[in-house]
Amino acid sequence: MATLLDLKSIHKSYGAVQALNGVSLTVREGEVLAICGDNGAGKSTLIKIVSGAEAATSGQVFLRGKEVHFASPADALACGVATIYQDLALAPRLQVYQNIFMGAELTRATFIPFLRILDKKKMSQAAADYLGRLNIEIKDMKAPVASLSGGQRQAVAISRALRWQASLVIMDEPTAALGVRETAQVLDLIRQLHDQAVTIIIISHNMEDVVAVATRIVILKNGLKLGECLTENLTAAELSRMIALGDLGDRNIIRQTAVE
Template structure:
């Protein structure tokens, strides 16, 4: 089942025919993926489906054997994570990659400084002084329950750390934000806070988000469309309103294929 806009210009990021082999194992078998501007696109799949490999390809950590990546209609070839970052792709991994002794406001200010004067709204009109104040306000909004802007990251809760990591990525990213299991091991309130931040990235900044998650309630809560990978192939892409949890599980496990053959 595949649905979506037919106009290539309607997509912020396009992946076409991506293949990746590790010896005799073919992790990705000609995968296509279209991500529209300002959408939360969920990427699902069982273990070994190829999700992690596809994310690493988009993040520049893995070079595909075949296929192409287009951002804003321009083809890119990533040979390192720095290439992906230069193209505007940022990734929030499960380990967050935060320095535990760095304070929250400097963490975000340092993040913004990597992009120069282009801050949260992507404007190039911000002066360096105003840009230095912008991250502090962004961090304060993203982690409202942490009132001490000078707090060390190591002293924060899991949800607060996740929010800082997401806010940092939102400051850097201009083309795509990828989030790998962003609510794993979080409580109910912390999970909702992170999901709300994902919505704000989509709605306020207009950035597309690629959400990798095993948590189907989270997916149905924030995703606009969903893609399922199975054994290195894309088997489903659809608007979230056209699928059910049962249908997604069947697509991930192959039960839909077995049922169709019976």
């Protein structure tokens, strides 16, 4: 598998606090990479740097082999890196299709240059199509997002990544604050997205979920990378223990990757 994203020696400090202390990692095309670790391990900071929300203090980010500097989430988006935030960043009062197309509406030109007319019909159809691809059924594209269930809202947020034709989707705690059934639904969504040949980075506290959807896991601790492991035959309990002990033992594959 080709390398999609390459992070080299990322440092990030907030004043005297060192959040990331030289983390390097690779994301390969088509994988679902989970980033795990205790609170304060540096997961969120790392994600913010990749998504363009914050700049690294030092270190380099390569996308498809080219160094990139994301000044804003919009910058990252333009390069095909989409982030789905924990709070989903939706506008609840607005309609399903409007939310899916937020900031990237389909329009037609008018005689006034900056006044572009919304192509509501086209957007509505495309929105239904995206949701269909994720196997999610929302009958009314014009229903306000506020009327949807938690799982459906996740689907709307994830559809946005499809709309952006993102090649890399970053998901921040996608199953936090969801019930059992909705969690299953969201995990299914992630698999569907994966089937669409989208590469995914996921942050989660829920080991069950991580083991269920991820193909590879990176474990951070105190701003450093502890190691990496594959999820084959890995149980959630085992993963928890590795994080708690701060030791991956035999499962650590980091040395092998280095040799490659």
